[in-house]
Amino acid sequence: MSEVVVIGSSFAGLTGALEAKRKLGPGHTVTLISRTADFVYIPSLIWVPFGWREVKDISIPVKPILDKHGVDFLKAEVSRVNPETNTVSTSEGEVAYDYLLVASGVSTRFDLIEGLGPEENTYSVCTPGHAEKAREGWKKLVEDPGPVVVGATQGASCMGAGYEFLFNLEYAARKAGVRDRVDITWITPEPYLAHFGIDGMTGGEAMLKGFMKKFNIKYVTNSEVERITETDVVLKDGRKLPYKYSMIIPPFNGARFVKDSGDLGDEKGFIPINDTYRHKKYANIFAAGLAVAVPLPFTTPVAMGMPKTGFPSEESAKIASHNIVKLLQGEPESSLKAKPWGKIPGLCVLDAGHKEVVILSNHMLKPRQFAVMIPNPLVNIAKRALEKYFLWKTRRGLSYLM
Numbered sequence: 492m493s494e495v496v497v498i499g500s501s502f503a504g505l506t507g508a509l510e511a512k513r514k515l516g517p518g519h520t521v522t523l524i525s526r527t528a529d530f531v532y533i534p535s536l537i538w539v540p541f542g543w544r545e546v547k548d549i550s551i552p553v554k555p556i557l558d559k560h561g562v563d564f565l566k567a568e569v570s571r572v573n574p575e576t577n578t579v580s581t582s583e584g585e586v587a588y589d590y591l592l593v594a595s596g597v598s599t600r601f602d603l604i605e606g607l608g609p610e611e612n613t614y615s616v617c618t619p620g621h622a623e624k625a626r627e628g629w630k631k632l633v634e635d636p637g638p639v640v641v642g643a644t645q646g647a648s649c650m651g652a653g654y655e656f657l658f659n660l661e662y663a664a665r666k667a668g669v670r671d672r673v674d675i676t677w678i679t680p681e682p683y684l685a686h687f688g689i690d691g692m693t694g695g696e697a698m699l700k701g702f703m704k705k706f707n708i709k710y711v712t713n714s715e716v717e718r719i720t721e722t723d724v725v726l727k728d729g730r731k732l733p734y735k736y737s738m739i740i741p742p743f744n745g746a747r748f749v750k751d752s753g754d755l756g757d758e759k760g761f762i763p764i765n766d767t768y769r770h771k772k773y774a775n776i777f778a779a780g781l782a783v784a785v786p787l788p789f790t791t792p793v794a795m796g797m798p799k800t801g802f803p804s805e806e807s808a809k810i811a812s813h814n815i816v817k818l819l820q821g822e823p824e825s826s827l828k829a830k831p832w833g834k835i836p837g838l839c840v841l842d843a844g845h846k847e848v849v850i851l852s853n854h855m856l857k858p859r860q861f862a863v864m865i866p867n868p869l870v871n872i873a874k875r876a877l878e879k880y881f882l883w884k885t886r887r888g889l890s891y892l893m
C-alpha cells in the first residue's frame with residue numbers, strides 16, 4: 492500500500508485527490524491536507540462586494556465529500572516539504588508520502604508596493620475575507636461617492652478578475668444611482684486592453700475598447716504603480732489618480748511554504764515541472780493548478796504573469812493524478828500523459844456586469860487554431876450557470892466531469 496498526499500483543497504487539489512483515489516481504489520491511501528476546511532468557488536468572489544453573493548453561498552465543506560469517496564482529510568497548515576525524507580511538515584505533525592501532489596495555489600504580494608492591499612489603502616477580491624472587506628468599502632462609497640481606481644499592478648496575472656470587478660462595479664454604481672458621481676479609471680500592466688497575459692485574442696482589444704467607451708471608463712495600459720497614498724494611486728510615470736475607492740489585483744507568488752522547502756520551488760515559489768506535471772528534480776513530486784511555474788513565451792513592456800484559471804487548474808490536476816496512478820501501477824514512463832499548460836484549452840466566462848463575454852480557444856497560449864470571444868451584451872447568465880454547475884459537481888465529488 493502506498494501513500495499519496497495532496498496539498499490544497501481547491502480546484503486542483505480536490506480534483507487531484509478525488510481522481511487519484513477513484514483510479515487507485517482501496518489498495519492505496521490518498522490524504523488531502525489543507526488549511527481550509529471549505530472549497531470556495533473563487534470566480535464568484537467578484538460579486539461579494541456588491542452583495543450579489545454571500546461567501547457561504549459559494550462555500551462547500553470538503554470533509555464530507557472526501558469521506559464519501561474514501562480520501563482522508565487533514566486540516567492543517569503545511570510549513571515545509573522535505574523531499575529528502577519524503578515527508579510534509581504540518582501544524583498537525585509530519586505526514587509521509589510515496590507520491591506528493593502540490594496544489595497549494597498562490598500567496599498575494601501586497602507588500603511589494605507601498606500602500607497596496609486590504610491592510611493598507613486598497614481593496615482586493617482575491618480571498619473571501621478580502622471580498623467581504625471590499626463590500627464595507629463599497630457601502631461607504633455609495634453613501635459618499637467619488638472617484639474609483641480599479642486594476643492590477645505590474646507583475647499581476649489575474650487580469651480577468653480585475654476586468655470583471657471593473658464592469659460589475661460600473662453596473663452596481665448605476666444601479667445604486669451614483670454613477671454620475673463615480674469617475675472610474677482602469678489601470679493595467681497589459682500593453683493593450685484584453686491582452687490578459689495570454690497575448691490577447693482576435694477582436695478582444697476592440698471589444699473592450701468599445702466597453703470602455705460605452706461605459707465611460709478611462710484606462711491606462713502599460714501602467715506601473717509606484718505607491719498608493721490615502722488619496723491617490725501614484726503611477727511610476729508621475730501621474731496621480733485620485734480615488735475614494737480602489738480595488739487593485741496584486742502580483743502572486745507560490746504558497747509561502749514552498750519558499751521554505753529548499754529547491755522545491757523557483758525564486759517566486761512556483762513549482763518547476765515538466766509537461767507531465769512532474770517536478771523537474773524530484774520524481775515522486777507532482778504539481779498542479781496555480782502552484783506550477785509557467786514561463787511566458789513572450790515579453791511585455793511592463794511585467795505580467797501567466798493567468799491560471801480554473802479549467803486548466805483542474806486539467807493539470809487530472810493529468811498529474813493520472814500519472815501518479817500509472818507510476819503506482821508500475822506502468823512505464825511512456826504511459827504518462829503530457830500536456831504543457833499553454834496547450835490546455837482556454838475556457839472562461841468574463842462577467843461584465845449585466846453582460847458577458849465567453850472566451851474559448853483550443854490552446855491557452857499561441858499558436859492557436861481557434862480562439863473566439865463571444866459577447867452577450869444583453870444579460871449575464873453563463874457565469875451564473877457555470878457556478879451552479881460547478882457547485883453541483885463539487886458537492887457530489889464528480890471530479891472526472893469537466
Ligand SMILES: Cc1cc2nc3c(=O)[nH]c(=O)nc-3n(C[C@H](O)[C@H](O)[C@H](O)COP(=O)(O)OP(=O)(O)OC[C@H]3O[C@@H](n4cnc5c(N)ncnc54)[C@H](O)[C@@H]3O)c2cc1C
Binds near residue numbers: 535594799
Ligand atoms: C477574484 C478571482 C476571480 C477569478 N475568476 C475566475 C474565473 O472567472 N474563471 C476561472 O476559470 N478562474 C478564475 N480565477 C482563478 C481561479 O480561482 C484559480 O484558477 C483557481 O482557484 C486555482 O485553483 P488551485 O487549486 O490551483 O489554487 P487555489 O484556489 O489558490 O487553492 C490553493 C489551496 O491550497 C491550500 N493551501 C495553500 N497554502 C497552504 C498551506 N500552507 N497549508 C495547507 N494548505 C494550503 C489553500 O487552503 C487552498 O485550498 C479567479 C481568481 C480570483 C482570485
